[in-house]
Amino acid sequence: MPRSGQTLIPTFSREPSRVAIRRASSYAGDLSAIVYETLLEFQLPVEGKNVLLKPNFVGPDPQRTINTHPAVVAAVRESFLRLGAQTVSVGDGPALDRDTEAILESMQLRDFLGKALQHVFVDLNVDDAQYVPLKTHASRLKGLYLPKTVLAADFVVSVAKLKTHHWAGVTLSLKNMFGVVPGGCYGWPKNALHWAGIDRAILDINSTVRPDFAIVDGIVGMEGNGPIQGVPKPCGVLVLGNDPVAVDATCARIMGLLPERIRYLAQAAYLLGHLQEEKIGQIGESIEAVRTPFGVLDAFAKARANPRASGNGQP
Amino acid sequence: MHPETGCVVCWCKIASKFWWHSSGRRGGCEIIASVHRTRVILMTSFAEDVCLPALVQAQNEDGGWGYRAAFASRVEPTCWALLGMAGHVDWERAGKALERGYQWLRSSQLPDGSWPAVAGQQEGSWTTALACLALRRLETATAEMDKGLAWICQEWPREGGWWWRILRWLRREENVSRQNDSYRGWNWTSRTSSWVEPTAYALIALDSTPASQRLKLAVRRRQLGEAMLYDRMCPGGGWNAGNPTVYGVPGDPNVVPTVWALLALRHNRSRPENQQSVDWLEQHGIRTNGPGSLALAHLCLEVYGRSASPLEAALQEFYRRNQFLLNVQVLAWAALALSPRPGWLHTAEEVVK
Numbered sequence: 331m332p333r334s335g336q337t338l339i340p341t342f343s344r345e346p347s348r349v350a351i352r353r354a355s356s357y358a359g360d361l362s363a364i365v366y367e368t369l370l371e372f373q374l375p376v377e378g379k380n381v382l383l384k385p386n387f388v389g390p391d392p393q394r395t396i397n398t399h400p401a402v403v404a405a406v407r408e409s410f411l412r413l414g415a416q417t418v419s420v421g422d423g424p425a426l427d428r429d430t431e432a433i434l435e436s437m438q439l440r441d442f443l444g445k446a447l448q449h450v451f452v453d454l455n456v457d458d459a460q461y462v463p464l465k466t467h468a469s470r471l472k473g474l475y476l477p478k479t480v481l482a483a484d485f486v487v488s489v490a491k492l493k494t495h496h497w498a499g500v501t502l503s504l505k506n507m508f509g510v511v512p513g514g515c516y517g518w519p520k521n522a523l524h525w526a527g528i529d530r531a532i533l534d535i536n537s538t539v540r541p542d543f544a545i546v547d548g549i550v551g552m553e554g555n556g557p558i559q560g561v562p563k564p565c566g567v568l569v570l571g572n573d574p575v576a577v578d579a580t581c582a583r584i585m586g587l588l589p590e591r592i593r594y595l596a597q598a599a600y601l602l603g604h605l606q607e608e609k610i611g612q613i614g615e616s617i618e619a620v621r622t623p624f625g626v627l628d629a630f631a632k633a634r635a636n637p638r639a640s641g642n643g644q645p
Numbered sequence: 646m647h648p649e650t651g652c653v654v655c656w657c658k659i660a661s662k663f664w665w666h667s668s669g670r671r672g673g674c675e676i677i678a679s680v681h682r683t684r685v686i687l688m689t690s691f692a693e694d695v696c697l698p699a700l701v702q703a704q705n706e707d708g709g710w711g712y713r714a715a716f717a718s719r720v721e722p723t724c725w726a727l728l729g730m731a732g733h734v735d736w737e738r739a740g741k742a743l744e745r746g747y748q749w750l751r752s753s754q755l756p757d758g759s760w761p762a763v764a765g766q767q768e769g770s771w772t773t774a775l776a777c778l779a780l781r782r783l784e785t786a787t788a789e790m791d792k793g794l795a796w797i798c799q800e801w802p803r804e805g806g807w808w809w810r811i812l813r814w815l816r817r818e819e820n821v822s823r824q825n826d827s828y829r830g831w832n833w834t835s836r837t838s839s840w841v842e843p844t845a846y847a848l849i850a851l852d853s854t855p856a857s858q859r860l861k862l863a864v865r866r867r868q869l870g871e872a873m874l875y876d877r878m879c880p881g882g883g884w885n886a887g888n889p890t891v892y893g894v895p896g897d898p899n900v901v902p903t904v905w906a907l908l909a910l911r912h913n914r915s916r917p918e919n920q921q922s923v924d925w926l927e928q929h930g931i932r933t934n935g936p937g938s939l940a941l942a943h944l945c946l947e948v949y950g951r952s953a954s955p956l957e958a959a960l961q962e963f964y965r966r967n968q969f970l971l972n973v974q975v976l977a978w979a980a981l982a983l984s985p986r987p988g989w990l991h992t993a994e995e996v997v998k
Binding site (some may be wrong): 364389420425427429430431433435440446448451453457458459461475514515516517519521524555558559627 | 646901
């Protein structure tokens with residue numbers, strides 16, 4: 331299982347990361363051209379590899395405001411196929427609703443992918459699972475059952491959504507990896523992770539199955555009481571990078587938040603990637619050019635870069 | 646794909662006649678899909694022509710079922726496959742598959758009476774209630790069932806103890822969800838909180854024991870569990886996983902937990918909460934985009950005496966689209982909903998009658 335061979339690298343000895351910010355005003359544009367051209371700049375070693383895309387599919391989403399937009403998933407899949415990947419499958423394990431097909435059909439994923447879903451999509455909640463000792467012990471969890479599809483993938487891409495989160499502050503590419511933990515082993519929701527501490531469990535999961543690449547759909551994000559009950563927030567960006575911590579830190583800055591004040595992001599900077607701006611090579615747009623302050627709940631008011639910034643932090 | 650066993654991708658025996666297409670340029674599944682489309686139109690019984698043969702084909706050598714064909718056997722899909730097939734015992738191939746399945750299930754019980762979510766795990770889970778439910782039809786499994794039900798009665802969720810309640814009260818300003826912690830149901834896995842579905846499964850499993858024989862603890866757990874379900878109902882009816890409001894904002898119900906909660910509370914069908922929730926299910930369950938939700942919604946509406954739209958044609962269409970994402974459990978739910986013998990939900994008293 332290739333993924334279990336990954337090693338954690340202390341930040342001081344980690345190479346600088348690269349993050350691209352691309353403007354995309356709507357889902358109707360040619361997203362696949364944007365994604366493909368950006369991926370070319372990273373020279374990813376995916377030729378002949380089995381790539382797994384891990385989107386953020388939380389629940390039924392007919393308005394397509396909660397989940398990673400299917401147009402983004404389709405564009406990323408097409409781009410990796412163009413880069414020579416042998417297979418590109420899409421897999422997620424929604425946490426709150428066990429009827430995964432209802433979720434996928436509610437947002438018409440099949441129409442965007444142009445294929446019957448059983449040939450492309452893997453429901454990670456009910457995948458064959460294998461017990462894996464965790465590489466870090468930030469939480470009290472010693473190990474987790476993880477889907478064999480994830481463990482066997484050569485290259486994992488977290489394809490997250492730019493959203494606030496009522497318990498973690500933000501949900502981006504690292505928090506998105508919660509979805510690889512199978513409901514068939516832990517239930518719906520995966521409550522064992524909550525009891526272990528959400529922030530800490532995020533670190534442990536990512537230390538064990540750290541995504542090789544991260545893409546965040548920020549064309550329309552969500553502010554306030556996310557990840558489900560927040561308010562859609564147009565932001566007009568796609569953020570892509572070879573370091574999920576750097577991608578998430580960049581996203582937080584775009585949202586007008588200080589990543590070092592988001593607890594799990596600050597801790598992720600020790601072993602999982604770069605948080606500091608000077609360690610992140612920026613490609614494309616600057617953060618300032620696309621900054622769109624997101625409203626956050628009072629519990630995360632301290633994370634605001636500008637405490638007086640307005641925004642819809644309801645309720 | 647293998648010429649002897651058929652197609653593990655789409656479960657179809659027809660595949661064995663077309664197995665050579667897998668190496669062809671068009672790919673086997675395209676052709677098989679078109680064969681399926683033709684076949685679906687021709688068939689008379691979706692359960693007997695598709696669900697049951699697919700379940701038999703997906704059964705592992707060891708007698709259990711995985712969540713998909715060729716996946717390792719797990720307790721939950723095995724229980725659903727058994728329940729789905731047991732409603733069609735007249736179907737000629739059901740008997741042997743059931744026998745092997747029951748055997749696997751009995752051998753998977755842990756020494757403390759519980760069943761694990763994953764083989765090899767030494768800890769009980771929500772699957773214990775499902776196993777008790779599945780074993781009800783087996784007269785020789787009363788010892789296993791009794792041990793399982795006793796474990797269910799003694800398995801408490803982590804929240805709701807005095808220490809937890811004091812902590813919650815002290816930090817009441819920070820509480821994001823509204824719930825009465827004194828009502829304790831059941832958890833998915835040990836040392837976690839009560840949630841709607843596992844609580845409903847446990848309550849349904851406890852119905853297997855005649856009221857006169859129930860342990861005092863079982864009676865108390867039943868009261869607490871029912872109270873917990875009503876406490877967690879979404880404003881306006883229906884249930885989601887178990888957070889009816891977060892930060893004061895009402896959550897949306899989902900079909901699957903609503904079905905299980907309603908089935909667990911079916912003895913109180915005239916209560917306003919039940920009626921409100923059945924109304925929600927009647928309105929939303931039939932319009933769902935998922936075959937699993939649709940099959941369960943149909944089943945629940947029938948129990949509540951509400952008319953449900955024809956199920957078979959809708960399931961056929963779902964199967965044509967995505968083959969239920971190859972999920973054995975969804976196949977089993979479809980078989981269960983189309984079952985001519987729906988006695989699996991009867992209480993011990995109803996079985997005697």
